[in-house]
Structure formats: structure tokens, C-alpha cells
Amino acid sequence: MRWNLKPKPDSEKVKSLQNSLSVDELTATLLVQRGIETFEEARQFFRPKLEDLHDPYLMKDMDKAVARIEKAIKQQENILVFGDYDVDGTTAVSLVSSYLRTYYPNVDTYIPDRYDEGYGVSFKGIDYAEDNGITLIIALDCGIKSIDHVAYATEKGIDFIICDHHRPGNSLPEAVAILDPKRDDCTYPYDELCGCGIGFKLLQALAQNRNQTIQDLVPYLDLVATAIGADIVPMTGENRILAKFGLEVINVDPRPGFKAITQNLKKKQLTISDVVFIIAPRINAAGRIKHGNYAVQLLTEFGIEEAEAFAKEIEIFNANRKDLDKQITLQALTQIIDNQEENRFSTVVYQEDWHKGVIGIVASRLIETYYRPTLVFTKSGDKLAASARSVKDFDVYNALEACSEYLLQFGGHMYAAGLTLEETQFENFKNQFEKVVSETIAEELRTPEILIDAEIDLIDINEKFIRILKQFEPFGPMNMTPIFLTKDLIDTGYAKKIGSDEEHLRLFVKQENSEGFGAIGFKMGNKFDIAKERQLFDAVYSIEENEFNGNVSLQLRLRDIKGKE
Structure with a gap:
């Protein structure tokens, strides 16, 4: 494990902020590291307000989107709200459909089947719309590259x-309106919203058009906060405002679906981390194991x-x-050892009966075991499909692009991607991917890094x-939980391995002239000595x-420990 201390920010900026906020040097340093350098920036960071959200009509095509929806309502058209089967997609569909239904009944929802239709807008979904007399589809968290699908619908x-x-391709679909801040011709001030966040901006515009205020939309923010946490978008700007107020809804007055998921938890206050690790995996499990419709039913149910019943x-x-994730991970680890592939630069494993819904998690x-770019393949029809995951600072999408001669299709981004290929090309691809990674990955990227604030x-x-x-919460990308380094600690005799397999470490640590703190290190039992x-x-x-x-105490969440040289 590499420990890297972040460079100290400009001392003049730290001092200036320290004076204007009347805080200590450490607090001012942490703020400047996050790009917060003025009193007003600190005010927005510590005291975010819903009024700080941007005008939704600053987004390109927002006026067209609102006009088309209002026209559909006026003419009694049937509207279909379409979105993907992951957390961002299902929360976005739940958000927009439940809002529209408060004043218009002819609204249906559609989530594509992960196995039958795959990711994004599907021809099957458009056929469903035609069969049900639907004349307007609102696509959420997908569609920016669906040129052929939109043309098919237009016909x-x-x-x-x-x-x-998502980032558009070279040309855009011929849609009535395209809301995407990542369009080159869109000047919207914040372009890091998730799909559900874009859906919320649409609601904001529709609400303004109907003389509603932002307060009328607060009950929907539990969905937006969940999507922001699960989709790992930067916890800055509008995302931070929406996540903060959404967490309040989750903790104070959540929709029945969230209440059903969290009612047996012993925690009184849920954090964004709880949303990511408790709520989001359950919403995701519907699309992974059965169908994303179950998630939408849960999130739009008001009884x-x-x-x-849906939560059960x-x-x-x-x-x-x-169970699947644990079982397949064990099989994959065994395969790596059996094939004597522990020392490769990449991991590429395949078994035809592995469940497609969990290969990304695997x-x-x-x-966690072999820190390197990793692909897990399974059989999908007569082809092989894989999920790719990467390590910090290594672009797996670029590596796949360098192997594209062996692929039928691939898509994704720097740290996660999906791909398909013919089974006959598997070994060729595996060899080429290993070659590309071995030639392009920097040596230091082969060891996990802990960045210390x-x-x-x-x-x-x-x-x-x-x-x-x-008050730094909610945490997330660009505003991560601060990590600290403390030297010359001593355990006061409470060091203990805990857990059924003794895989965790519990300590009670002190430093000379300090009070003691409890400390927990998950999966650090091997550091006991x-x-x-x-x-x-x-x-x-x-x-x-x-x-x-019922008792709350401070503890140190250990990331790593090292003995003195």
C-alpha cells in the first residue's frame, strides 16, 4: 500500500481563509484542498441552499422539453418514461413518472431487461410504446447515442x-429535445449531474411552468440523493446541494419504499455512505437478478x-x-491460481455459466486481491460478454480500444466498461489485453494508493x-472523507482480531500526551502483529x-498501519 501525503496548499490562501472564517489552520487547509478559497465559497459549502440551484432553463432544449410535455398533456397523449435498470435509471424513472402522475394519469414506465434488451434505449421498448398508443417517450440516463432508435421511433x-x-458522439439523435450538459453547445453552469439529476432539472422547469416552488419538489430529493451516491458523480455544486437535502428527506420523511428498506436498521441517521452501501445495492439487485421494474414499483409505491412486500x-x-457474487469470486480466484496467473499485469477470467448480473461486482x-485491470467474462447468447474494472489512474477504456480488432462492441469510461466478442477471439483478446496493459501501466499504479489529506x-x-x-458531509468524489496520518501511535493493550474469521482488527490507540481512541480496521486482521x-x-x-x-462514540476507521522501521 502506497501512502502519499497531498502537497500542502498555498499558505497565503490558507491563511486568508483561516482569518475570514475564524477557523484553525487544519480546517482551512482541508477546505483549500477542496477548491474552497473564499468566504462565499465556504458559505455555499457549509450552508448550501436549494435557492443556490441553477435556473433549469439555462439547460439547452429545456424550453422545448417542457413545451412538448405540456402539449402532450393538453392533447391527452400517452407518455412513456423510459430508463435504465441501474440505480440512476430506476430512480430517474420513479422520479419523473411519480411527479407527472400527480397531475396527469396517462403516464407509463419502461425499464429494459438487462439480459434480453441490454443497456439503453431498446427497439423492444419502442415497439411497446407503439403497441400501447404512446406518442412521447422521455428517456432518462440513456439515449444520447441512440440515433437509430430515435429514427425508428420517429417513423x-x-x-x-x-x-x-453521458458524453455525446459526433452527432446527436433527431429528438424533440436533448437535455445533456455535456453537449458542446450547452452552456449550463454545472455538467456533473447524474441521469436522475437531469430528470430533477426537468421537474424543476415543469414546476416553474406550473407556478410551483422548489419546496414542492423536496419530497422527491430522496431519489436524487440515492442516484448521486450510487452513480459516483462529483459531490460538488448542485450534486452536493441535492444530496444534502435528499439525505434530510431520507432521514426525516422518506417515501415508503425507502422506509421499507431501512426500517430494521439500528442507525438513527443515515449518511450518503449508508445510501451507497445499504439502499443502492438493493435497488440494483432487482435489475441484476430479476428485473428493474421491481425497483420502480418499490420506489413509486405509496402504501x-x-x-x-416489494422490499421483501x-x-x-x-x-x-x-451468494452469486461470493461463489463466482471464489471460482475466479481459483481459476487464477490454477492457471498460474497471479503475477500477470491484468486479470481476464471466463466461465460460461457465471451470472451476467454480477460479473461487474466480481x-x-x-x-481487492489482485490489484490490476480486471475483466470477467460470461456466455451471453452465442457471444461472450464481459465487465471491466480498473485501478486508480489507469484508463481501461483506452486499453480496450487498443484491442478493438478482437471486439464486436465495447463502451464505458476510464474505470468501468462493458464489451462483447466472439468466443473464438477470447484467447487472442486476452493475450492482447495483457500485452497492452503490461506496456502502458506505470509501475506505481500496480500498488494501491492511499491519498492523505x-x-x-x-x-x-x-x-x-x-x-x-x-459539516464537510456529504462525502463523495471531489469531496472525499478526509484521510489523516498520525505517527508514533501505541495500542494500550486492547489489540484484538475480530470477526468470524478474525479478519478485522480492533485497537485502542494513544499517542504521548493524548487521550485514547478506539480504532477499527476492516480486513486488517493480518496487521495484528x-x-x-x-x-x-x-x-x-x-x-x-x-x-x-444507542451510544455514539468517535472512532478511527483505519485504512492501513505500518510498523516503525
Whole structure:
């Protein structure tokens, strides 16, 4: 594990912010590291307001989208809200359809089948629209590259409004309106919204058109916050505002679907991390194991008993997903060892009966053991399909592009991608991918990195600092949980391996002249010897609140520990 301390930001900027906010140097340093350099930027960071959201009509084509929807309502047309089977897609469909239904009944939803139709707008979905007399499709979290699909719909007299956040190709579909801040000709001030976020901007515009205020849309923000967390978009600007207020809805007055998922949790306050690791996987499990429709039904159900019934079904899907994920990961690890591939630059594994819905998760799991670009293949019809995952700072999409002669199709981004190929090309591709990775990956990228915000002493962790640190939430990309380094720690005799397999590490650490803190290191049981017998060691960690039996205490969430040389 590489430990890298972030460079100290400009001292004049830190000092200036320190004076204007009346905070300590450490707090000012953490803020400047996040690009917050002025009093007003700090005000927006610590005290975000819904009024800080941009005017939705600044987004290219928003006026056209609103006009077409209002025309559909006036003429009693049937509207189809279409979105993908992942968390961003299903929350976006739930968001837009449930809002429209508050004043217009002729609204249907459609989620494509992961296995039958695949990702994005599908011809089958358009045929469904035609069969049901639908003349307007609102596509969410997809559609920006669906040129042929939109043309197919146009032939059938069906209009498209596209709400997407992915980067467009060289040309755009001939849709009535395309809402996507990543369009070259769109000057919208913030281009990091997720698909559900774009859907919310559409709602904001529709609400303005109907003399509603932003307060009328607050109950929908639980969906938006969930999508922002799950889609790993930057936790900055509008995303941070929407996530913060969405979390409040989840904690104070969630929709029945969320209540049904979280009612047995012992935690009183859910964080964005809880949303990502508890709520999102269950929503995702529907599309992975059965069908994304189950997620939409859960999220749009307003009867608590009915919502609980959907939640129970989804809980079963999630349990199946966990079992499959564990089983396939073990099989893949065995395959790597049997093939003597532990020391390669890449991981490429294949078994024809692996479940297509979990191969992406398995790829991420394999990186925990073998830290390198990873592809997991399974049989899909008469072809092979794979999910690719990468390590920090290595562009797996570019690596796939260098192997494209062996591929039928591929798509994705720097850290995650999907691809298909003919089975006869598997070995050729595997060899070429290994060659490309071995020639292009920098040596340091083959070891996981922990990026440290600041070096501190335990004495720096006081009530005031924790109070301010809590206001840095919600955390996410571009505003990650601060990671600290503290040197010369000693365990006070409580070092213990915990968990059924003794794979976790629990400590109670002190530094000279400081009070002690409980510390937990997940999957760090193998580091036990470093901390035992009153030896000095260094640690990198984040600070969190631990809630147990109704009691809340501070603890250090260890990321790594190292003995003194």
C-alpha cells in the first residue's frame, strides 16, 4: 500500500481563509484542498441552499422539453418514461413518472431487461410504446447515442425527449429535445449531474411552468440523493446541494419504499455512505437478478404494506446477488491460481455459466486481491460478454480500444466498461489485453494508493474540529472523507482480531500526551502483529462516529498501519 501525503496548499490562501472564517489552520487547509478559497465559497459549502440551484432553463432544449410535455398533456397523449435498470435509471424513472402522475394519469414506465434488451434505449421498448398508443417517450440516463432508435421511433410517430449525462458522439439523435450538459453547445453552469439529476432539472422547469416552488419538489430529493451516491458523480455544486437535502428527506420523511428498506436498521441517521452501501445495492439487485421494474414499483409505491412486500422480494434478490457474487469470486480466484496467473499485469477470467448480473461486482472484488485491470467474462447468447474494472489512474477504456480488432462492441469510461466478442477471439483478446496493459501501466499504479489529506496528532481531534468535519458531509468524489496520518501511535493493550474469521482488527490507540481512541480496521486482521506488545506504529485513518446500543462514540476507521522501521 502506497501512502502519499497531498502537497500542502498555498499558505497565503490558507491563511486568508483561516482569518475570514475564524477557523484553525487544519480546517482551512482541508477546505483549500477542496477548491474552497473564499468566504462565499465556504458559505455555499457549509450552508448550501436549494435557492443556490441553477435556473433549469439555462439547460439547452429545456424550453422545448417542457413545451412538448405540456402539449402532450393538453392533447391527452400517452407518455412513456423510459430508463435504465441501474440505480440512476430506476430512480430517474420513479422520479419523473411519480411527479407527472400527480397531475396527469396517462403516464407509463419502461425499464429494459438487462439480459434480453441490454443497456439503453431498446427497439423492444419502442415497439411497446407503439403497441400501447404512446406518442412521447422521455428517456432518462440513456439515449444520447441512440440515433437509430430515435429514427425508428420517429417513423412510428413517436417523439423523444432525451435526458442524459453521458458524453455525446459526433452527432446527436433527431429528438424533440436533448437535455445533456455535456453537449458542446450547452452552456449550463454545472455538467456533473447524474441521469436522475437531469430528470430533477426537468421537474424543476415543469414546476416553474406550473407556478410551483422548489419546496414542492423536496419530497422527491430522496431519489436524487440515492442516484448521486450510487452513480459516483462529483459531490460538488448542485450534486452536493441535492444530496444534502435528499439525505434530510431520507432521514426525516422518506417515501415508503425507502422506509421499507431501512426500517430494521439500528442507525438513527443515515449518511450518503449508508445510501451507497445499504439502499443502492438493493435497488440494483432487482435489475441484476430479476428485473428493474421491481425497483420502480418499490420506489413509486405509496402504501407502506405494499412497499414492504416489494422490499421483501428485493431483499431476496439481494441475498441471491450476494451468494452469486461470493461463489463466482471464489471460482475466479481459483481459476487464477490454477492457471498460474497471479503475477500477470491484468486479470481476464471466463466461465460460461457465471451470472451476467454480477460479473461487474466480481471484477471489483478480484481487484481487492489482485490489484490490476480486471475483466470477467460470461456466455451471453452465442457471444461472450464481459465487465471491466480498473485501478486508480489507469484508463481501461483506452486499453480496450487498443484491442478493438478482437471486439464486436465495447463502451464505458476510464474505470468501468462493458464489451462483447466472439468466443473464438477470447484467447487472442486476452493475450492482447495483457500485452497492452503490461506496456502502458506505470509501475506505481500496480500498488494501491492511499491519498492523505494531512498529518495530525491525536490531540488535534477535539469536539470543535469534529463538529466542523461533520459539516464537510456529504462525502463523495471531489469531496472525499478526509484521510489523516498520525505517527508514533501505541495500542494500550486492547489489540484484538475480530470477526468470524478474525479478519478485522480492533485497537485502542494513544499517542504521548493524548487521550485514547478506539480504532477499527476492516480486513486488517493480518496487521495484528504490527500493533501488539506496545510497539510504536504509524496509521492512516478517517474519523467516524460509531453507533452501538444507542451510544455514539468517535472512532478511527483505519485504512492501513505500518510498523516503525
